[in-house]
Amino acid sequence: MKAAFQGVHGAYSELASKQLLGSRVRTLPCESFADVFDAVAGGAAERGILPIENSLAGSIHQNYDLLLDRDLHIVGEAYLKVEHALLCHPSASLRAITEVRSHPQALAQCSGFFAKNKGIKPAPYFDTAGAAESLAREAPIHIGAIASAYAAELYGLKVLKRNLQNHADNFTRFLAVAKRPLPAKRSTTAGLPFKTSLAFMPKRNAVGSLHAILGVIAGRGIDLLKIESRPNPLSPFEYWFYADLAGGPGALAVAQALRELEPLVSRLKILGGYPRAPRAGSRPVPANRSKHA
C-alpha cells in the first residue's frame, strides 16, 4: 500500500499515514494537497492522507474544497497529537544551540521555550520536517529544529527535548482518501463503528432549513458528530455545511435520513463512510471495550 501526503519525509502527515495504514506503508511526498488528490486519482498511490481539522487552527477548508471538487472518497480517519520535539545533529548539544529552525506556526506554538531560552533565536523554515532534514544535510552544531520525534528517527537526529509546545492538547484529524468508497453496507470494522461525512447546501434563503435538515437526522436517532457552515463572504446566503453522522452510509437509519434530506437541499455529496477513529491518542480498541471509542 502506498500513501501520498503533502510535505517532505518526516512530516506529521506521513506519521498519520503510518497510524492509519500501519508502519510498513510506503509513502509519496507531494508538494500540494491538490497533488495528493492527483496522485491517488492517477494511480501513483492507493491512498491520500490529508489533515482536515486541528484543535487550535480549525478546519482546513481547502481540503473540503478538494473533496467537493474531486471524485475521491474518505475511507479512514485518525487523530494525531502534535508533539513538537527539539532536535539537533547527533554531534551537537543544547548548550551549543543558538538558532532553532521550524515552520513559523510551530515556532509560535513553542513560544514558551524561546521565552525561557533568550539565547536561542527562532528561525522560520518551510516546514517542520524540512527543518529536520536540513540539519541532517548540513550537520551544523549550533542549529536545532522543531519537528516530530519521528522526523528525528528518520533523519538520524538527536532528540534534545520532547513536548516543547505551549498547549498540551494540540490534535490534528487526518483523513485517508481513495478512488473507491468502502462497501456502503458496512457499518462496523473490527468492532469500530462507522461514521458518514457529507456536505450539503440547504435550499437558498429558507429560514430554518438547517433546522429541518437536523430534524431528519435527529428523527432517525442519529448522533451528529460534527456540523460546520463554510463561510462564503461573497455570497453569505448560499453556503455549504459539513456534517459527520454516526453510522455508515449503508446503515438503515443513515440511508433513510440521506433519502429524506434530498428535498431539503440544493446540493448533497457523501464524502465517505469509514471506521470512526477511537479517542485521540489511544490505539484502536473494539467498541465494546471503550464506551466512546
Next chain:
Amino acid sequence: MKAAFQGVHGAYSELASKQLLGSRVRTLPCESFADVFDAVAGGAAERGILPIENSLAGSIHQNYDLLLDRDLHIVGEAYLKVEHALLCHPSASLRAITEVRSHPQALAQCSGFFAKNKGIKPAPYFDTAGAAESLAREAPIHIGAIASAYAAELYGLKVLKRNLQNHADNFTRFLAVAKRPLPAKRSTTAGLPFKTSLAFMPKRNAVGSLHAILGVIAGRGIDLLKIESRPNPLSPFEYWFYADLAGGPGALAVAQALRELEPLVSRLKILGGYPRAPRAGSRPVPANRSKHA
C-alpha cells in the same frame, strides 16, 4: 482610538483595524493573540483586532478559546480580501530579484508565481509584514517580499505585482473586541443590521439536542449566519458550538430565543452583538441600499 493587533506594522490585521475603525486609528502591535486580549483588558488599547476565520484555512479556534476564557466583547466585524503583492526596495527591479521572502502560507498561496518564475527562490519568513520591513531595513536589490500593498506604502517599498495569489477569493473575517459590549438594545447602526455571536454547549449526550436548539432559533424566525462545532478529540461528546444569529442580543426575537435556550444547554456565552459587515470587499452601505448588506 487605539487598536491592538497581533503582528508587526503592516500586517493584514492592522489593515483590518483601519477598515473597522477608520484610517486614523492608532495601532499597537502585539506578539500573540493573548497579548491582544491583555492590551485591551489592561487599558493599553480600546479595541483588539482578531482574525476569526479564513475562507481557505477555516476558523481560528485559538481566538474562540480566548473569547470564551476572557471577558472581552465583540463590537464589530470586517471582511478583508487577502491580496498578496510582490514588493521590493525602490532601487530594485523584478529582473534582479532572485529570492522572495514571506510567511510559508503566503508563499504557498502564491505557488503559481514561483512555478512561472523558476529563477526566484521562495524564502520563509515569520510574517508577511515582517518580510516587507526587512527589505526597508536591509535594502537588498535581489530580494523581494510577499505582503500587502499597504505594507509597501508603510515601509516605502515598490509594488512590482499585485494579486500574486493563486486563488482570487481568499477572505479573512476579523473581529473588533472591547471591554464593554455595545448597548444591548441596539439592533441597527447607521442602517447596518446587527448580529449576535454566541457559544454554547448542549446538554451532554442528548441525541437531537442541537436540533432542539436550532428549533428555538428557527421558531423565532431568526436567520442562522454561522454554526460550527468545535472538535474536542479528548471528549468527543462534550463540545462547544459557535453560532452567529441575525439580529442584536436586545432585539425581541433574539432575546426571547436566548432565554428559551437556557434549559437546553449546559453552558452559554454571548460573545457580542455588533453591526453586521457588508458583503466582503465592499465599503459599508446602508442596508436599504444593498439587499444583503
